[in-house]
Amino acid sequence: MVLPAVFLMTFLGGSALAETKIATVDLRKLFDNYYKTKLAQADIQDRKAQLDKDDKAMRDDFKKASDEYQQLLGQANDQAISGDERTRRQQVAADKLKQLQDRKNTIDSYERQAQATLSEQLQRMRDNVLVDIQAAVADKAKAGGYSLVLDTDAKSTTSTDIVLYHGSENDLTDAVLKQLNAGAPIDTTSPAVKTPPTSLMDTTNSP
Numbered sequence: 001m002v003l004p005a006v007f008l009m010t011f012l013g014g015s016a017l018a019e020t021k022i023a024t025v026d027l028r029k030l031f032d033n034y035y036k037t038k039l040a041q042a043d044i045q046d047r048k049a050q051l052d053k054d055d056k057a058m059r060d061d062f063k064k065a066s067d068e069y070q071q072l073l074g075q076a077n078d079q080a081i082s083g084d085e086r087t088r089r090q091q092v093a094a095d096k097l098k099q100l101q102d103r104k105n106t107i108d109s110y111e112r113q114a115q116a117t118l119s120e121q122l123q124r125m126r127d128n129v130l131v132d133i134q135a136a137v138a139d140k141a142k143a144g145g146y147s148l149v150l151d152t153d154a155k156s157t158t159s160t161d162i163v164l165y166h167g168s169e170n171d172l173t174d175a176v177l178k179q180l181n182a183g184a185p186i187d188t189t190s191p192a193v194k195t196p197p198t199s200l201m202d203t204t205n206s207p
Contacts, residue, residue, distance in 0.1 A: 035184035
């Protein structure tokens with residue numbers, strides 16, 4: 001009684017597997033070559049350039065104020081002037097130092113906020129792009145009768161390939177990409193910036 005049951009389960013399992021149509025896509029290729037990814041990258045680069053420009057202006061002003069403080073400090077210690085004048089200049093230097101500290105705090109706060117702004121924009125655009133890609137993959141999979149689609153670019157937790165082998169006959173990458181870029185407002189034939197689906201650009205460095 002046990003053996004026939006085992007054979008039946010094996011047969012049914014094999015039949016179900018045989019009926020399962022599996023397709024593949026290269027998510028990295030889709031992500032990098034989708035026109036909305038390129039637009040998003042350009043937007044983020046423009047935003048980062050403006051933040052960098054503002055940050056540089058604040059740092060230049062800070063450097064100038066710091067030089068002025070050093071000059072005031074030197075004058076405050078000039079033994080050739082009277083004690084009262086040295087005291088007055090020391091107070092001026094102390095006031096300047098307080099201003100420098102306030103400016104430094106302002107710059108630090110600006111840079112933290114700028115990084116947060118870029119990270120939020122990056123996450124939002126990445127999520128929007130992936131939603132579009134997933135929808136397009138689902139459309140092609142349903143149209144082709146596929147019940148499962150694997151990402152050939154996916155890696156395991158040990159950074160090894162999850163899909164060890166796949167043929168090209170059931171790969172939907174080009175078909176999905178064509179659907180995604182239909183009616184694109186920009187030239188989609190230009191080389192894509194190689195960017196993993198986990199990010200649109202490197203935002204690890206502060207502006």
